[in-house]
Amino acid sequence: MRADRLVAALLLLQARGRTTAAELAEQLEVSVATARRDLEALSAAGIPVYPQPGRGGGWSLLGGARTDLSGLTATEAQALFLLAGPAAATAPQVKSALRKLVRALPGTFRAEAAADAVVVDPARWGEPDRARPEMVDALQAAVVRRRKVRLTYADRAGQQTERMVDPLGLVDKDDVWYLLAGTAHGQRTFRVDRIRDAVVTDLAAQRPPDFRLPAAWQLVVEEMERRRSLLSATVLVDARFVPVLQSQFGRHCEVLDSVREGRRRVRLAAPTARTIAEQVAGWGARIEVLEPAAVRAELARIGTELTARYG
Template sequence: MRASRLVSLLLLLQTRGRMTAQELADALEVSVRTIYRDVESLSAAGVPVYGEPGHEGGYQLLDGYRTRLTGLSAAEAEAVFLTGLPAAATSLGLAAVASARLKLTAALPAELRDRASRIAERFHLDTPPWYQGAEHTPHLAAIADATWNQHAVRIRYLRWAQPHEITRTVQPHGLVLKGGHWYLVARGDGQFRTYRVSRVLDADVLTGRFDRAEGFDLASHWTSYLSRFDQCRHRDTAVVRLSRRGLDRLPHLLEPVMVDAARRTATEPDAAGWTRVAVPIESVDVAATELLKLGADAEVLAPDDLREQIIRTVHEMNRVYGGRPASPHPRADP
């Protein structure tokens, strides 16, 4: 266990450069005192690691030192290939991923090479949603390159609000692949915004580098963004009666935020087995489309305009189908 930790410590210093004892302790999930002992052990073994005191100090390896460690465990070799996403990498313009995987495969011992190859044979990532093709993102590679090299980008963007077409100069801080769609997280005018890459009409990468926002963490930012997005999107609440069958069908027909709200607010079933719930809705039009999926297993009680729209839709459907009850054995007219 300790030998593995020493190797991990060495590789952290090699890949990240200078790190404080606290940063190393957090990364390896040990105490700072343990890091002190491990650094002494590495130094005693001839590894040129040294520390500098002070606020800007930390541990680092002597310039130019590189370890030639090549020992991957079976689980590590499999994990490397499982995390490889060739399709997504190619979209980002990282065509070297395929050649890098080939070189890594060739460097592995025969046994590990076979185990790693089986990963690619048995697991495949298909990011686009069902019944949808991949989005057209002609500017993704250029934006990805600008994100990596910290270059600002002047984008011409098509949005829903008026004016629909806008031009902005932004500092790209990250790209996110969500549900088959690429999103750019970028800073402009002192605040972060999210842009759907497929709606970027033009992208002009500018010269000169910008400084990333200090402490910016893409994963944390994205999680917060999704939470804020749901709160802003769902501005109203609908009260709905659900049959037992309707309650069971919720997870298969409605989005998770509505299902979670329904479960939290569900009342005790009445004598007929119907339950009253409150669910967040984006708008009357969107909510009507969503709740009609439940058919006769749901009755909207409020708001009134949503209930009226559901009623109008049902009446219109009744006219379309001639107002006749369905026949159990429909036959064509002679």
């Protein structure tokens, strides 16, 4: 039998005290025969599970034992979901196992189960690779425990402010981590590498009942994409360099078509003409900017400055 079904079956027995093969089959989305074999396998493995025939019968734990999560503490139960949560975003079998586990959890644990505490978004924004911030684990635990966090946060200019937030979820966007949180001014997104300090309090955090982390993150991405692609430029580059450009600009690099001699027309997007010029200036003559004139003018300005200093 599959390990996820074995654990789910055991947890369901512990939560209910007794279940029938038909009820287990419905919960685990398998046939009644498969559910019955799973129960028999549990018994054969030494788990004190036994069948009780007759009306009102079913499968029970020895002595009607009813415990929470095989004796796991709340912290240990949370750890299971913390460990599996990131994997569940990319592994359907893990997501399926967690869904079955949640169904079997007693009610007091369901609210704390955080299989969706983390979203993994592999699409790049042109950011360099970064190490996982040490603060992620503490913030993730705060999401699961529903506890307010006192943040010391630095903006782009390095100016620090302190604020109390309700942590809603974490997003790993290709090694750049973000915290989605409720604040006094509505939902906000914080880059974890700009959080200078985070103190998890004992105050209960508020979480909107209809909050769904993937949907909330999609709204953040759409707004960020709008801001990051206010201006676009069309450039010519050798086909062999296109993957490097795609790594540099992420989803803001679009291959349009091929031209002669193995060159490609590529569209690059950024907030301003200066931003694009600064990012492609290091390519020298390997990139030819076709349009707009504003980007070409910025490149000329950069070239003039460099010539004046180093020429």
